Every structure is written in C-alpha cells, then in structure tokens.
Amino acid sequence: MQDTRIKYIPGTMCYKTVLGFIWRTKQSRIPSAEALKTRGVTMDSTICGACNMTVETGDHIVATCTLARDVLRMILYWCGLRKTNFHSVSSIIDYASR
Numbered sequence: 001m002q003d004t005r006i007k008y009i010p011g012t013m014c015y016k017t018v019l020g021f022i023w024r025t026k027q028s029r030i031p032s033a034e035a036l037k038t039r040g041v042t043m044d045s046t047i048c049g050a051c052n053m054t055v056e057t058g059d060h061i062v063a064t065c066t067l068a069r070d071v072l073r074m075i076l077y078w079c080g081l082r083k084t085n086f087h088s089v090s091s092i093i094d095y096a097s098r
C-alpha cells in the first residue's frame with residue numbers, strides 16, 4: 001500500500017507535494033485552461049476565471065494573475081520580504097533559490 005501522507009523532505013525546507021506542484025507548474029503540467037485546451041478538452045473560454053484579463057496558463061495561475069500576486073504579496077509580507085513583481089514560475093523559483 002502506498003503511503004499518501006504529506007512528507008517533509010529534509011534539507012529542502014519543503015513538503016514533497018509542494019515540490020511536486022512546483023515541478024509540474026514549471027513543466028507546464030498543471031491543468032490550466034490553456035493546457036486543457038491543448039489536450040483536447042472542449043472549453044467555452046481559456047480566459048482566467050479569477051481576473052478575466054488573459055489566458056489562464058500555469059505561469060498566470062501561480063505568478064501573474066492579480067489573485068496570485070495578492071496571495072504572494074501576503075505570503076512574502078508574512079515572511080518579512082517585499083518583492084512582488086514575479087513574471088513566471090521560474091522567477092519565483094529563482095528568487096526562492098537565493
């Protein structure tokens with residue numbers, strides 16, 4: 001039987017499920033509207049349902065959507081950090097890797 005509990009990965013400061021999500025996002029493998037359309041899913045629109053401003057991609061969901069920016073800003077503020085203008089998942093990973 002597979003152990004499905006969330007596991008902390010020593011030395012990474014991160015949980016296995018979080019690393020998996022980050023990896024899948026960087027590989028454009030989260031089910032964004034654009035990714036689903038590319039896979040043949042019929043959709044009325046690929047525009048982001050949170051902001052209605054642009055196509056919903058992985059980068060948009062995590063980094064550039066106004067909702068994502070607000071959440072990131074609050075998390076960074078909570079951590080005592082002030083950077084808020086990420087343009088992609090890669091830019092967040094680069095910032096977190098410093």
Ligand SMILES: [Zn+2]
Binds near residue numbers: 050052060067
């Ligand atoms: Zn959006």
